[in-house]
Amino acid sequence: MRRSPKDTLESARRISRRTLVIGGLQAATIATLALRMRFMQVEQADEFRLLAEENSIKIRLLPPARGLILDRNGGVLAGNGQNYRVVVTREDAGDVEDILRRLARLIPMTEDDISRTLKEVMRRSPTLPITVADQLRWEDISRVAVNAPALPGITTEVGLSRLYPQGGDFAHVLGYVGPVSDYDLSKIENPDPLLQIPKFQIGKVGVEGRLExxxxxxxxxxxxxxxxxxxxxxxxxxxxxxPGTTLQLTLDRYLQNYVQARLGDESAAAVVMDVRNGDILSIVSAPTFDPNLFVRGISSADYKALTENDHRPLADKTVQGAYPPGSTFKIVTALAAMEAGVIDAGETVYCPGYTELGNRRFHCWKRGGHGHVALAQSLEQSCDVYYYEVAQRVGIDRIAAMARRLGIGVRHDLPMSAISEGIAPDRAWKLGKYGKEWLIGDTLNAGIGQGYVLASPLQLAVMTARVASGTDVRPRLVRAEDGKPQAAPAPGPLGLSEAALRSVRKGMFDVMNSQRGTAYGSRIVEDSLRMAGKTGTSQVRNITKAERDRGVISNDDLPWERRDHALFVCFAPYDAPEIAVSVVVEHGGGGSAAAAPIARDILLQALYKDLPPLSAYPANQRDRIEAQQKELNLLEREGSQGARSRA
Amino acid sequence: MSYLEYNVKTVPTGIRKVLYVNWPIVLLLTAIASIGFLMLYSVAGGRMETWSEPQMKRFAVGMAGMFAVAFVPIWVWRNLSALAYLVSLLLLVAVELFGAIGMGAQRWIELGPLRLQPSELMKIALVMLLAAYYDWLDVKKVSRPVWVAIPVALILLPTVLVLKQPDLGTAILLLAGGGIVMFAAGVSLWYFGTVIALVIALVFAVFESRGTEWQLIKDYQFKRIDTFLDPGSDPLNAGYNIMQAQIALGSGGWAGKGYMQGTQSRLNFLPEKHTDFIFTTLAEEFGFVGAFSLLMLYALVVIFALVSGLSNKDRFAALLTIGIGSTFFLFFAVNMSMVMGLIPVVGVPLPLVSYGGTAMMILLLAFGLVQSAHIHRPR
Structure with missing residues (x-):
């Protein structure tokens, strides 16, 4: 088909025109693209670069090594042990369930563990390693490592985990660590990002908790x-x-080992304090438990055994326990009276075995009475009637004030958990607490450390240390942080008259060293280390009139939980006091029989800084003590895995 | 002028044709493809055999094919236009049928070792047929409704088939490519004006219909539009790809992070990093300098194609060259706009750079047609 040249020309022109339009539009588009490129890559580049970094760079936290806790001589009380873990990565494992079942034949794993891990693995990214089991033993880990070819996706890792090499001996004072819980997090306002690491260990109680x-x-x-x-x-x-701060405590590792062994399975507490500077040398609650169990995550069976034990191993009786101090409180009453000037050391009170107040009788522990007693004898023989009289004279408010001055009814802020304030009751306190007037009978009871008065073993030790030193010495537990000694201000004077203190100390000396003293059987015969002490027996029940008429039943015939608490406080050497000890044996019976011998053994151990020579004991007790020392040594070796490797 | 009207004897013959090849276009295409090899090597994490090597082999085959096509006289191709269109259409229908019987949305058919995407073939065949149509059509009839309706039907037929696959990207390219040929052929501007007005009205209606009883598109489609308008609104799901692509692009900065140093692609934050989104890796690793250079290479190809078309006195050859050049333009313009967040994500690869065998080979064969038109142009 032929076309006219005119048409052809016109057509060609039109194509050219239209093509130019197309070209123009395309050029505009390309210019737009170039501008967009410039905008994104030049003007907004920094913004995008930041986004890209955030995209690809993640910051992972490296958990620091937890600070060590050392005893006063540098022995490790809480360290960090290797924690062997097994982790699984889904991406490499293929059939995770099959792999986990194979793994379960090598390491201790329950069906529960498998299903829990499986769920976790499926929920998370396939490239993320998930912990299957941790706190494994070296043997388990080696078995896994040897079988690695048959376990694709399984790898072993090692991290740090808290380890308490002393076992249960420091369980109460140090506390323990455990994996951070939602509850822990809820208590903290601005949680350290570290706490978000799964299974990160934080201190739960005790020093670990308080100095977390x-x-x-x-x-x-x-x-x-x-x-x-x-x-x-x-x-x-x-x-x-x-790494965390290394804490050096004032505790003496060997003394603590000894005290724990000496208390044994009794439900008891003992506090050993240096009267010169307040260093707590040992603070033991018995029976104890193994804190390492809590680090690993305690099994419910173990936990149940601990909570159902009627000796309450989990409670820290040294600071949480508040007991009626019984006759040990007579020290307070005596000092209050003498300071008030209502009695002097030489004045005697007649004890017929009871005091009548209105139509009520307040009995002395000695039914026949002590006859005429002055201050020294009142302490020596622990005459109750003397203190009924003295307490009435001085009045409860001054007794309470003296108690607080000596450290009872005030909170001693050691880095430990649930520290009890105790109770130094006075009129205002009773009115506030019960809305009732203070009765004179209350004063009588308080005067002998019964009734409303409550003190913790720590407070009793502080009281004893203050009486012994005449200073307002304060207990302390942390000796140095990261090698820097903690400032310990020298204790100031207590502000009591030296004569009054001397009289009380003399009475306490007689308790131990006079034939009629209530703790004569627990004396120290080594002259340079003579001790002074005070027994205490606190009733956990009221003795009814009927019972008293029948004759008080001996403690041995009562069920354990109804027996009296046995208490004892002491210090030595008498001439230049160094060490104060308080011992409370729950339901132990009498203070002289149950608590005093323990306190003396502890005191001697602290003074000699080793097993004391038998010559320090009265001659007729040496055979028994020797046997006891042998037995304890044995116990300790088992208890703390030969930790006692002293040269 | 049509080939019947000029002296065939002036056309080069035999080996002399080599001299008349549009060499700048050959060089530009090779340069662009080489950039592709480089980027495919990079996104494969430094491995040739994953994508780069197969891509090179296909490029070699494609280049051979281009020269083969180029040396065949352009009028032979004109006579084959209708056949090419018909074959492509049949293949599209075949894919539609096999896809329905077989496994869901299937876009390709196996031809021995080759996977052929009929829609790719159709992009070129449509341009060929339209060019031939307007070469044949009396110039005076170009804007008459009947003669406009025929090419519109020719365009819409494959477009609908492709849309059903569904392949929105290719459908748009077919519409736009066909439209450009019609525009270049001189169809009255009124038609185009009317179509544009209708499209605007339709878009408006779609948005207005949202949430009403007569809602025109599905909810998920609205969601896609939302995602395009604000990728940050859903950064982890639908908006993820586009967000990550833009981060890669933008973070390249002026000079880029260095070859093989792109953190976005290296660390798998980029979607489809070897196909539709390969441009982002280039932009990340070579920065604005690299991205702009590639854009300029593409622009030069289009310029050379348009110039060749404009200087060709043969109507078929001119329309074909302009049509193919514009299709090529549409490819990279749509792809780049998409990864730079200027238009919604539609599956269009970056020509010659994205990994994908048939797309590249067919594109090279199309440039074979451009070369044939160039070599055999009336003098």
Whole structure:
């Protein structure tokens, strides 16, 4: 078909025109693209670069090593042990369930563990390692390592975990660590990001709990490049964290071992304090438990055994326990009376075996009475009637004030958990608490440390140390942080008259060293180390009139939980006091029989800083003591895995 | 002018044809493809055999094919236009049928070792047929409704088939490619004006219909539109790809992070990093300098194609060259706009750079047609 040249020309022109339009539009589009490119890559580049970094670079925390806790001589009380873990990565494992079942034949794992892990693995990214089991023994880990070819996706890891090499001996004072819980997190306002690490260990109670922030340290960081699925490609840099503070406590490891062994399975507490500077040398609650169980996550059976034990091993009786101090409180009453000037050391009170108040009789523990007693004898023989009289004269408010001055009814802020304030009752206190007027009978009871008065073994030790030293010495537990000694202000004078203190100390000396003293049987015969003490027996029930008429039933015939608490406080050497000890044996019976011998053994151990020579004991007791020492040594070896390797 | 009207004897013959090849276009295409090899090597994490090597082999085959097509006189191709269109259409229908019987949305059919996407073939065949149609059609009749309706039907037929696959990207390319040929052929502007007005009205209606009883598109489709308008609204799901792509692109900065140093693609944050989104890796690793250079290479190809078309006195050859050049333009413009967040994500690869065998080979064969038109142009 032929076309006219005119048409052809016109057509060609039109194509050219239209093509130019097309070209123009395309040029405009290309210009737009170029501008967009410039806008994104030049003007907004920084913004996008930031986004890209956030995308690919993740910051992972490196948990710092937890601060060590040492005894006063540098022995490790709480350290960090290797924690062997097994982790699984789904991406490499293939059939995770099959792998886990194979793994269960090598390491202790329950069906529960498998299903829990399986759920976790499926929920998380396939590249993220999930912990299958931790706190494994070296043998388990080696078995896994040897069988690695048959366990794709399974790897072993090692981290740090808290370890208490002394076992139960420091369980109450140190407390323990455990994995951080939602409850822990809810209590903290601005939680350290470290706490978000799964299974991160924090101190729960005791020193571990109270000084958590010092011990925890600062997290290090690791910048890593990750893929969109979270797989770690490489580490960009690493900044190690700061380990937690190393705490040196005032405790003496060997003394603590000894005290724990000496208390044995009794439900008891003992506090040993240096009267010169307040250092707590030993603070023991018995029976104890193994804190390492809590680090691993305690089994419910073990936990149940601990909570159902009627000796309450989990309670820290040294600071949480508040007991009626019984006759040990007579020290307070005596000092209050003498300071008030209502009695002097030489004045006697007649004890017929009871005091009548209105139509009520307040009995002395000695039914026949002590006859005429002055201050020294009142302490020596623990005459109740003397203190009924003296307490009435001085009045409850001054007794309470003296108690607080000596450390009872005030909170001693040691880094331990649930520290009891005790009770130094007075009129205002009773009115506030019960809305009732103070009765004179209350004063009588308080005067002999019964009734409303409550004191913890720590407070009794502080009281004894203050009486012994005449200073307002305060207990302390932390000796140094990271090697820097903690400032300990020298204790100031207590502000009591030296004569009054001397009289009380003399009475306490007679308790031990006079034939008629209530703790004569627990004396020290080594002249340079003579001790002074005070027994206490606190009733956990009221003795009815009928019972008293029948004759008070001996403690031995009562069921354990109804027996009296046995208490004893003492210090030595008498001439230049160094050590104060308080011992409480729950339901132990009488203070002289149950608590005093323990206190003396502890005191001697603390003074000699080793097993004391038999020559310090009265001659007729040496055979028995020797046998007891042998037995204790044996017990200790079993208890603390030969930790006692003294040269 | 049509080939019947000029002296065939002036056309080069035999080996002399080599001299008349549009060499700048050959060089530009090779350069662009080489950038592709480089990027595919990079996104494969430094491995040739994953994507780069197969891509090179296909490029070699494609180049051979281009020269083969180029040396065949352009009028032979004109006579084959209708056949090419018909074959493509049949293949599209075949895919539609096999896809329905077989496994869901299937876009390709196996031809021995080759996977052929009929929709790719159709992009070129449509341009060929339209060019031939307007070469044949009396110039005076171009804007008459009947003669406009025929090419519109020719365009819409494959478009609908492709849309059913569904392949929105290719459908848009077919519409736009066909439209450009009609526009270049001189169809009255009124038609185009009317179509544009209708499209605007339709878009408006779609948005207005949202939430009403007569809602025109599905909810999930609205969601996609939302995602396009604000990718940050859903950064972890639908908006993820586009967000990550833009982060990669933007973070490249002026000079880029360096070859093989792109963190976004290296660390798998990029979706489809070897196909539709390969441009983002280039932009990330070579920055604005690299991305702009590639854009300029593409622009040069289009310029050379348009110039060749404009200087060709043969109507079929001119329309074909302009049509193919514009299709090529549409490819990269749509792809780049998409990854830069200027238009919603539709599956269009970056020509010659994205991994994908048939797309590249067919594109090279199309440039074979451009070369044939160039070599055999009336002098």
């Amino acid at each position: 922030e010092d011990l925890r340290g600062k997290a290090g960081t690791r910048r890593i490049e990750v893929t969109s699925t979270g797989r770690v490609m490489r580490e960009l840099d690493r900044k190690e964290g700061t």
